[in-house]
Amino acid sequence: MLRMFVAIVVAMAxxxxxxxxxxxxxxxxxxxxxxxxxxxxxxxxxxSKGRFQGSTxxxxxxxxxxxxxxxxxxxxxxRRDTNEAAMLWPERKWYLSSSFQAVAGxxxxxxxxxxxxxxxxxxxxxxxxxxxxxxSGDSGQGGSFHGRMWLSTDxxxxxxxxxxxxxxxxxxxxxGLSHVLRVKADPSAFVLPSDYKGLPLDFSxxxxx
Numbered sequence: 001m002l003r004m005f006v007a008i009v010v011a012m013a014x015x016x017x018x019x020x021x022x023x024x025x026x027x028x029x030x031x032x033x034x035x036x037x038x039x040x041x042x043x044x045x046x047x048s049k050g051r052f053q054g055s056t057x058x059x060x061x062x063x064x065x066x067x068x069x070x071x072x073x074x075x076x077x078x079r080r081d082t083n084e085a086a087m088l089w090p091e092r093k094w095y096l097s098s099s100f101q102a103v104a105g106x107x108x109x110x111x112x113x114x115x116x117x118x119x120x121x122x123x124x125x126x127x128x129x130x131x132x133x134x135x136s137g138d139s140g141q142g143g144s145f146h147g148r149m150w151l152s153t154d155x156x157x158x159x160x161x162x163x164x165x166x167x168x169x170x171x172x173x174x175x176g177l178s179h180v181l182r183v184k185a186d187p188s189a190f191v192l193p194s195d196y197k198g199l200p201l202d203f204s205x206x207x208x209x
Contacts, residue, residue, distance in 0.1 A: 035060070035154065035155040036060055037058075037155065038058065039057075039156060039180050039181060039183065039185075040055065040183060041055070041056050041126075041177040041178065041179055041180040042054070042055055042056075042177065042178045042179045043056045043065065043176070043178075044174075044175065044176055045173070045174075045175045046174045047171045047172065047174075048171050048172055049171070052067050054066045054068065056177070058185065059187075059190070061079065061081030062078070062080070062081055062185070062190040063076075063077070063078045063079075064077055064189050071089065072090075073089075073090050074089055074090075075088040076088075079190060080100050083099045083100050083101055084097065084100060085099060085100045085103045086098075086192055088192070088196065093193070093197060094196060094199055095192060095196050095199065096198070096199050096201055097192070097198060116135070117149075118133060118134045119133055120133060120134055120148070123150060125158040126158050126159070126178040126180060127178070128152045128153075128156070128180060129153060130151055130152050130153075130159070131151055131153075132150050133149045134147075134148055135148060135149045144163075144165045145162060145163070145164050145165075147173075148160075148161050152180075154182075156177070156180065157177075158180075159174070159175070159177070160174065160175045161174040161175075
């Protein structure tokens with residue numbers, strides 16, 4: 001279940017900001033920036049494997065997700081700007097780390113996905129006015145996403161729903177934000193604490209199936 005959460009969040013991070021202003025377009029995610037607004041929010045992620053919820057902090061190229069799981073409080077850090085990824089266990093002060101690119105590669109190379117998008121209309125989601133898009137993307141490495149995405153006027157992905165495929169498996173997923181606050185993110189939120197101990201295992205070696 002935790003592996004599925006990591007896979008979904010990495011896929012979302014790779015897809016974030018992937019919808020241009022045109023009514024229909026095909027664009028490489030790598031050529032586009034994620035949301036340019038710093039913000040904090042509550043989030044949820046639901047799949048056939050279960051549900052996660054917690055809080056998130058975002059800055060361009062950086063993301064942090066704090067949530068409760070069976071192993072206690074956990075934190076996922078994703079740094080597209082520095083090509084880093086880490087899972088933290090705050091209660092034990094442990095972490096596993098790898099590169100963002102390596103983790104994205106485990107789920108079919110979503111960081112290089114080509115996305116077809118089409119605007120469908122306007123809708124309020126999580127208290128925000130959004131544009132709803134039909135989105136379809138295939139990475140060429142076995143990863144794909146087909147569904148819908150709701151973006152705020154300043155490019156924040158307020159909701160994502162559809163089918164994601166990686167590692168030969170498909171799953172219906174939905175993720176959303178609420179209580180979005182556009183506040184300056186503290187840079188320390190995206191940094192591994194110096195008193196945490198790195199476990200002798202590469203994050204990218206974990207199976208995400």
